[in-house]
Amino acid sequence: MNYFISDLHLGHKNCLKFDNRPFNTIEEQDDFIIQNWNKTITNLDDVYILGDISWYDANKTIDIFSRLNGRLHLIKGNHDGKLLKNKSVRGLFIEICDYRELYIDNKTAIVLSHYPINCYKNHNHGWYHLYGHVHNSKEWELVMEMGDKVEALFPEASYNMYNVGCMMDYIGYIPRTLDEIINANK
Secondary structure (H helix, E strand, O other): OEEEEEOOOEOOHHHHHHOOOOOOOHHHHHHHHHHHHHHHOOOOOEEEEOOOOEOOOHHHHHHHHOOOOOEEEEEOOOOOOOHHHOHHHHOOOOEEEOEEEEEEOOOEEEEEEOOOOOOOOOHHHOOEEEEOOOOOOHHHHHHHHHHHHHHHHOOOOOOEEEEOEOOOOOOOOOOEOHHHHHHHOO
């Protein structure tokens, strides 16, 4: 099974306030993510993390990610560069890339990027786009407004663009399947 999540920002205390995350401490957040991740994800699952994994140093990041179930894939975010200089951090992931097109069951195609792309590949041909970066902020609202305008220009097409930031209500700090994401946004 394929799962998706973005913007974990493990160890980033300012995100508790910035995202209005429902945790008293960063340790409480990290424990919640680890426990619920491992209740949901098996080691046979693929988890696509769309950037901004951790503000901890390499050793602490390795400690946390080595305890997470699943085969981990990283789509790089704007805050991942320093950590990814560490070979052991890079070794946590099956793949690391800036952008990925994922094909499921020869019928579903998904564009994966840390950043929202309003006119993503084949947006007017039923493809999906999962992204992060904008959290649940005013920027996210702007992305949604631009999406409404794209839909107006292409009324015959479905516009399937979803923010998978961990703080989104329908993600809830747990990796989600594409079906879960779609159903939560109906």
